[in-house]
Structures are given as structure tokens and as C-alpha cells.
Amino acid sequence: MNVNFTVFIDKILSGEKRQTIRRASPKWQNVKAGDKLTLYTGLRTKQCRKLGEAVVKSITPIVLLPAEEDCETRTALWSIRPCAYDLKSMIFADGFESVDDFWKFFVEHYGSQPIEMNVIRWTDFKEAKDARGTLTGNGDNR
Numbered sequence: 001m002n003v004n005f006t007v008f009i010d011k012i013l014s015g016e017k018r019q020t021i022r023r024a025s026p027k028w029q030n031v032k033a034g035d036k037l038t039l040y041t042g043l044r045t046k047q048c049r050k051l052g053e054a055v056v057k058s059i060t061p062i063v064l065l066p067a068e069e070d071c072e073t074r075t076a077l078w079s080i081r082p083c084a085y086d087l088k089s090m091i092f093a094d095g096f097e098s099v100d101d102f103w104k105f106f107v108e109h110y111g112s113q114p115i116e117m118n119v120i121r122w123t124d125f126k127e128a129k130d131a132r133g134t135l136t137g138n139g140d141n142r
Contacts, residue, residue, distance in 0.1 A: 003020060003037050005020070005051070017094065018057075018123065018125065023118075024061060028120070032059070033059070039054060057123040061118055062119055066112045066114075071087055074116070
């Protein structure tokens, strides 16, 4: 599965970021633990750069609730609302510097209504040989 990133490139390459939060879609329905992810930046552009490959560790369906600044973890049988510590851990693990930055990003990109997402965690990241090409800006590219 190809995954494109426009921010947090430096955190992916350093191994600090080992997850991504993506909109729930048919693309992710058949992905499971053990599947291969190929991480890119600039996918489908002339500036496309392979960052590396990783193995899916887990996929957790969640619902972000921007109005409440909270989320629910979805299972087949029920919804469980994690404690604030779990939410903060998820936010920092995704590369955000603060809870406010996280909510600002998601509201700007997805609006303030509840939205179904997947937290995709990976392991065994192997950096591509040319992954450390020139980054623009402050290196905090998404």
C-alpha cells in the first residue's frame, strides 16, 4: 500500500513517527497487520521521493470528534472513548507538537463534524537509499 506524506517527513525518517491517521475509506478496508506500506512524499508529482518501507503493526478505527476535542475507538460491537492520556499519546505519536496543533489541522482539513478515521501504526521501517533528499522549509513537511 502506497502512503503519501506532506508533513513530518523528518520525524518519519528519524523513526519518531511510526503511525498515520487517515480518513476511513475502501482503500484501507483490506489492509491488515503484516502488510507492507511504502511511504512517499510528493507521490504523483515530479518531486516524488520514496521515504522507505514498513510493515503494518495495527489499524485502529476511530471517530474524531472535533467539537468535543475527543475521539472514540470503534470496534465491531461498541464504541469506547479513550481517556485524554490515550488521545494525547496518539496525537504526539502522529508527529504533532501540541493538542491544539492537532485539532487545528484536522478541522482545517476535514471540518468540525465527527469523522471516521484509521490510525495505522507501522514497524520495521527501512529507509530508502535516497530518502534524505533536500527538504523544503523547516523540515516539518507533511
